[in-house]
Every structure is written in C-alpha cells, then in structure tokens.
C-alpha cells in the first residue's frame with residue numbers, strides 16, 4: 001500500500017525560512033515521524049527534527065501538522081488521505097532554532113519559579129503513608145510528558161509574547177495544582193498562582209486540554225479547581241484579618257527568589 | 261562565532277541526564293561540588309523516561325518475607341552468577357533507601373491498601389518487588405530527579421543569587437571526546453547541538469552515564485541516543501569494557517506494523533497476568549523451563565494461575581522466567597512454524613483481566629497498541645517478538661565508587677558493566693541507576709576532594725578533538741552516514757543477534773572491518789547548526805567500535821549464558837563462569853583496534869555463597885570453587901547435569 005506523500009515542510013532558522021516541497025514514500029502503518037526520518041535519510045540529511053522515544057513517552061517531537069499541534073511519533077499517516085498535502089511547521093509559540101526544532105527554554109525557566117515539593121520536615125523517607133485515592137489527582141498531572149503542546153496552544157501566549165512574563169502557561173499552572181493537591185505537601189502556592197503565575201489570565205477555553213497527548217484534563221481537573229482554591233484563599237476572612245492561620249497552618253509560600 | 265571554543269570549568273562533569281546521571285549529579289552537588297550535567301536530548305527526556313514496569317527494591321511492602329538477601333539471590337540467578345557479586349550485594353541492600361528517598365523528593369508511586377508504595381511482580385523476582393507508577397515508572401523517576409535538580413537550583417538561587425551556581429544542565433549538548441592530562445581525566449570536549457559550536461569542559465572528574473548501545477541493532481526498543489557513546493569514550497580514554505557479548509533481547513517487542521517493530525511491550529503485561537500463546541493457542545512456555553529453574557516454576561496452567569492470588573503455596577508461571585529464557589523460547593516457536601501472522605507469538609491479557617483493570621494497570625500499553633497498531637488489548641491479543649533492549653556489558657568499575665581504571669573517570673547506569681552479569685532482571689536497572697548513581701556521585705566528589713592538583717587539558721588534544729568532529733562536514737564527498745548506520749544495524753542483527761554461530765560472527769568481523777573504512781569517509785551536507793546528519797556521522801564512530809567489541813567478545817565466549825546464546829555451544833559451562841572478557845583499545849592502533857583479554861571473575865564472599873543451596877551452586881560453579889563450603893564434598897554427584 002506504499003504511496004508517495006506530498007509534504008510541505010518549514011525549513012529555515014531564527015532569521016528566515018519558507019515551506020519546502022518534498023515527495024516521500026509512505027508505507028503501511030507509518031507515523032509522520034517515520035516519513036520525516038525517511039526524508040532525512042534519503043533527501044535532506046540536515047533536516048532538523050527533535051525526537052527521542054518514538055513512542056509518545058518523551059514529549060520531544062512536538063510540531064504542527066496541518067496547523068494542528070501534535071506529536072509526530074503518534075500521528076499515523078493513515079489519518080490523512082494519500083492525496084492530501086501535509087504541511088508541517090514548528091510550534092508557533094516558541095522561537096525557531098532550525099526547521100522543526102524550537103527553543104523551549106521558556107518552559108524550563110517557568111518550572112524553576114515554582115516552589116518545589118515541601119513535605120513536613122518531621123516525616124522521614126520511608127514513612128510516607130498516602131492512600132491511592134488521595135494521590136490519584138497528582139498522578140494524573142504527573143503523566144505529563146512535557147511536550148509543551150499545551151503551552152504552544154494557549155492563546156494567552158500563542159500570539160502574545162508580551163504575556164510570557166506574567167503567565168506560566170497550562171503545564172506549569174498544572175504543576176502548581178499537582179503540588180497543591182499532593183497529600184504530603186505543606187506549602188501554600190495559591191497566592192503566587194494568581195499573582196506570579198497568572199492563573200487569572202486563563203479564561204478556561206480548554207484548548208490546552210484538547211491538544212494534550214496524555215489526555216490530561218488540564219482545565220477541568222487542574223485549572224478550574226486551582227481557581228476555586230485561589231478564590232477561597234482571597235476571601236478567607238482569617239487571611240483577610242492578617243492571620244497566619246491558613247490551610248495546614250503554613251504561611252504563603254513566596255515565589256522562588258532569583259528564579260527569574 | 262562557531263570557530264571559537266566555549267570553555268567551562270567544573271569540579272564534576274556528568275555525561276548523561278538519565279536516572280543514573282541525574283542521581284550522580286545530585287549527589288556531587290550535595291557534596292558541595294560544582295557540577296555540570298550534559299545530555300544529548302532535552303532535560304527530562306533521556307532514555308530513562310521510557311522505562312515502564314518499575315524499579316526493584318526489597319521493601320517488603322506486599323510480601324514481608326522479601327529482603328535484600330532474596331533480592332540478591334534473584335539477581336545472581338538472573339545473571340547466571342556472572343554478576344559482580346559486590347555490586348549485586350550493594351544494589352540489593354541500598355535500593356529500598358533510594359526509592360524512599362525519591363518519595364521524599366516528590367515521587368508519587370502507586371499505593372498499597374495500607375498507604376505504602378505498591379510493588380508488582382516481574383520476571384525472575386521471587387516476590388512482588390517493583391515500585392511502580394502504572395506503566396510509566398521511568399517518567400516518574402526522571403521527573404522526580406529533574407525536579408530535585410530544580411529544587412537544589414532554587415536553594416542555590418537564594419544562597420548565591422544564581423540558580424546555576426552549583427549545578428547546571430547543558431541540554432542538547434554532545435560530548436565527542438574525553439581529554440586526559442598526565443594519565444588522568446582533565447576534560448570533556450563536545451558541541452552544542454543547536455548552534456554546532458564546540459565546547460570544552462575542564463574538569464578533573466567525569467561520570468559517564470550515557471546509557472546503552474541498542475542502536476547498533478536493527479530491531480530495538482532503544483532510541484537514537486543509544487549509540488554507545490559512553491562505552492566508546494571510555495575505551496578511547498584508556499578504560500576497559502567488561503563482557504560486551506551480553507546483550508539482552510527483551511522477549512516482547514511489537515512486531516507490527518513495521519515502523520514500530522521493536523518497540524517495547526512492558527513485562528508488566530506478564531507480571532499482571534498476561535500469557536504467551538503460539539498459533540495453536542498453546543501456552544508454550546511450560547515446555548521451556550530449564551533445569552536450573554524447575555523448582556521455582558509451575559508445571560501446570562492451573563498451578564500457574566493460582567499463583568497470582570496465592571504465591572506462597574504455588575509456583576510462578578513460566579511466562580515470568582528471566583528474559584533470556586523467554587526470548588529464546590519465542591524464537592524457537594517461531595522457527596518451528598508456530599508463530600503469529602507477522603512473525604511473533606501472541607501475548608494475551610484480554611482473556612485474563614477485565615477491561616477496566618487492564619486500562620488501570622496498563623494504560624500506556626493500551627494507548628500504544630491502539631494508536632500505533634489499531635489493536636485493542638482489552639479485546640484481542642498482541643503480537644510480540646524479541647527486541648534488542650539492554651546491554652549488560654559496559655565499563656569496568658569499582659563496585660563501591662563507580663571508578664573506572666582511568667583516574668578521574670567514573671561510570672554508572674547502563675554504560676557500566678558487572679552488576680547484571682549475563683542477564684539483567686526487569687526492574688533492576690532503575691534501582692541500579694539510583695544506587696550506583698549516588699555512589700558514583702560520592703566517588704567522584706571524594707576523588708576531587710583528595711586531588712592535590714588538577715590536571716591541565718593539553719591544547720593539542722583540544723584541537724585534535726575539534727578536527728575529528730569537524731571532518732564529516734568538511735569532507736567534500738563521501739557516503740551518507742544514515743546508509744552506513746543502516747548497514748551496521750543489519751550486520752549486528754543478522755550475524756551477532758539472538759542466536760550466534762562462529763562462522764557468522766567471523767563474517768560479521770570481516771564486514772565490520774570493511775564498514776569501518778567507509779564510516780571513516782562519510783560526508784554530510786548543511787552547516788553546523790542542528791544538523792542531524794552530522795550528529796549521526798559522529799555517533800557512527802562510537803557505534804562502530806562498540807559493535808566490534810560485542811562481536812569479538814561473542815566469538816570468544818564458547819558457551820551459552822544469559823544474553824549470549826551460541827548455537828554451536830548450547831550449554832552453560834562452570835569453567836566459563838570464571839571468565840570475564842575485557843575489551844580495550846590498542847594504545848597506538850587505529851580506532852577500531854580492539855583487543856580482547858580473559859580475566860578471572862572475583863571470588864564470591866562465603867557468607868553470600870551460603871545464601872544458596874549447595875545443589876544450586878553446583879549447577880553454576882566448579883567443585884574447586886565450592887570446596888571451602890560446608891558439605892561441599894559429600895554431595896558432589898548431585899545437580900551437575
């Protein structure tokens with residue numbers, strides 16, 4: 001059932017680039033990444049692609065295929081008709097390094113701003129006791145393979161680079177939620193979620209959830225519950241009175257100094 | 261700009277950001293050393309991310325009878341007693357602490373009913389022992405270590421005003437050469453993938469944590485990173501590789517469609533109840549239980565099925581034999597014409613567990629088969645066959661510190677050798693990464709502390725490394741590196757694969773010789789910036805020398821053991837158990853001049869030998885070796901068949 005697929009692939013670097021046309025053989029059962037590899041091995045040895053596991057586990061091969069953010073290794077060629085021309089471009093939100101490879105360092109910088117897991121100091125390794133139902137939610141978020149497709153898709157930063165300072169993006173707001181819902185974490189990141197990570201910018205459009213290859217319910221299970229918790233925090237009369245008594249008795253945890 | 265070499269200076273440089281590299285780097289930083297972590301891929305995407313089933317540690321959460329001695333025994337049996345016993349001992353003793361430590365750093369493992377870390381069954385492990393998170397345990401481990409690095413950087417930001425003051429990650433950076441001064445490690449040379457600029461890390465201590473060699477084979481579960489870089493770097497720096505003939509073929513890789521051939525199907529499928537059947541519907545593994553394992557494995561399907569619920573009173577199903585046994589059995593079934601339509605056998609969980617249970621325990625397997633093969637594993641069986649998975653051979657190291665024979669060089673994780681003997685048990689790699697990652701980090705830190713002076717990097721060596729790295733780009737004409745890589749993979753797969761023969765391996769060595777000459781003449785188009793063709797050309801140099809080591813060692817070892825099966829020497833020989841095969845490079849020869857030497861295996865401590873029945877030891881060891889043990893002489897007639 002082999003056929004030749006017509007591809008338009010964005011070639012270029014930070015300076016300039018354009019779509020280039022290729023015809024590449026496609027065999028039964030192949031994914032887009034296979035076809036890009038064949039192109040690389042036969043016609044364009046220097047075509048830049050980022051990939052690693054080829055099994056949807058590492059989150060390296062994010063790109064836009066016919067305008068849709070996807071993992072190239074998990075996109076089967078059979079979802080397109082043989083006549084269709086495939087247009088393959090790099091993720092739009094991040095600066096291009098070369099061809100289909102983008103500079104995703106924004107995400108690593110955001111990760112460093114979030115106060116890390118903070119267990120009670122008296123619990124020693126080996127002493128943690130947590131019930132499965134209490135860790136289910138954090139585990140859902142920890143399925144994240146950091147493909148950054150949600151970051152790429154969220155309209156708050158997709159066409160608004162000016163928001164990048166104030167908004168951590170769905171992946172990292174979800175990281176905040178993951179820690180807040182971790183049964184053994186005692187820090188309180190609600191205030192900084194709003195003030196430093198821009199939870200308020202999210203208007204729950206769910207575009208991030210739609211593109212997540214891990215099918216994590218980012219909006220419903222992480223962002224909306226975080227918004228509810230933040231509201232609870234802001235109108236907590238005790239907090240308003242300036243009391244130190246917050247959830248679990250901890251103080252607000254500040255954003256990490258020097259993290260930016 | 262690309263002509264200028266960027267220079268950094270560190271106390272410890274860790275090459276590799278998988279589980280072992282990150283754990284080593286964390287330890288070096290905790291010891292107060294200024295540490296760099298280097299990785300070919302992005303931070304958090306190293307190969308460890310692909311590990312599925314779990315991490316073995318005798319915590320005894322599901323069966324209180326488990327302890328380090330039982331884990332040690334299982335590990336030695338799995339490796340057919342060729343393991344470095346000291347490594348196996350340290351590993352079994354320290355794995356629980358390393359897992360608990362991860363939990364304190366934020367890992368969220370699956371739980372038991374009483375809130376502890378859950379543990380699952382796996383091939384070769386007597387009790388449920390693998391800490392796990394569904395079937396994405398590697399992701400959890402790498403993410404936890406990544407986040408621990410970040411936590412340390414946050415501390416450093418407070419203390420030094422710079423998060424990268426004490427530990428910095430150089431992602432998408434490839435090391436092509438280690439540099440020495442006065443016979444000691446002095447630095448590491450490489451390039452940044454994004455710009456192609458060269459970089460020199462001046463450092464007295466290098467920890468190799470580069471993973472495996474799977475990309476030298478055509479059908480593999482491994483990714484592009486696994487080109488044996490660390491193995492080759494160590495050789496060129498003067499270190500030795502141990503027992504490179506032992507390459508693990510995982511019994512269950514996907515066989516169809518062709519584009520995913522080799523992709524792993526986790527052993528948890530079998531640990532959780534999945535069974536292997538041939539085209540006649542028969543659970544064929546019952547016919548393949550070798551003598552040494554008979555006492556521990558069920559003889560009937562009924563007993564095997566009872567084992568899942570009542571492991572104390574029943575023996576385990578033969579599907580859970582060590583991997584080498586299962587891989588060979590599948591191979592025999594296919595050869596006998598009882599295979600599945602695409603040349604594998606059937607792995608079925610659909611008739612063994614309810615659909616929702618499959619979805620809960622094996623979500624990523626369900627996803628993988630659904631998305632990539634249109635197979636719903638809750639409704640139909642999978643087709644599976646052997647795939648190149650893991651290399652037991654690797655850099656010879658000191659068990660306690662991870663130090664290689666070259667001062668300042670350390671190795672840990674899949675790139676190191678010895679721990680797993682001739683065959684690794686599933687789940688024993690992730691624990692290996694943590695136990696020896698910490699030890700190598702400590703070892704490197706102590707080495708640096710004890711140094712009176714730091715060796716200088718000779719400038720001539722820097723320019724030489726730069727010249728070698730630039731060659732494929734500068735050569736106006738030559739062969740395509742992808743094509744040569746493809747040929748190499750076919751040679752190894754066809755001639756030094758699962759079942760090996762003298763004549764074929766001799767052919768392989770001849771073919772490798774020819775290919776080496778061509779590999780030295782490849783040329784790539786394009787520039788230095790993110791140019792995969794260039795990257796493949798440079799990796800090829802490492803793959804060639806590693807392939808040579810595997811082929812030479814495989815030809816030399818005239819017996820079958822673990823991940824080395826000889827058609828012409830089908831038996832396991834106690835005499836060969838006493839032999840380690842060691843590869844090194846001839847100091848002055850061309851880069852392919854591998855020399856191979858036999859070296860005696862270290863004698864096991866008596867208290868460890870006494871953990872086994874004498875009758876069992878006699879299946880593996882010679883009478884002289886056992887002479888010192890009580891009762892050794894009386895029973896000498898038993899168990900030697």
Ligand SMILES: Cc1cc2nc3c(=O)[nH]c(=O)nc-3n(C[C@H](O)[C@H](O)[C@H](O)COP(=O)(O)OP(=O)(O)OC[C@H]3O[C@@H](n4cnc5c(N)ncnc54)[C@H](O)[C@@H]3O)c2cc1C
Nearest residue numbers: 276277278280300307308313314435471673674687689690
């Ligand atoms: C599909 C799959 C499933 C598995 N499942 C399990 C399991 O359930 N349990 C288990 O115990 N084991 C499992 N294993 C085995 C285990 O995952 C690996 O052996 C282990 O992760 C290797 O870790 P590592 O730290 O040695 O190296 P890796 O995690 O492979 O990391 C290697 C690192 O070195 C870097 N590197 C390599 N060369 C260079 C260079 N020249 N310059 C710079 N950086 C370099 C890479 O970029 C990478 O960062 C599995 C393996 C596979 C393939």
Ligand code: SF4
Nearest residue numbers: 154202204205206208
């Ligand atoms: S739901 Fe929020 S975070 Fe997600 S895409 Fe919409 S605005 Fe962005």
Ligand code: SF4
Nearest residue numbers: 144145147148150212
């Ligand atoms: S949340 Fe989903 S889309 Fe976002 S980075 Fe993680 S895996 Fe990717």
Ligand code: FES
Nearest residue numbers: 052054059061073
């Ligand atoms: S290559 Fe790993 S997710 Fe696609």
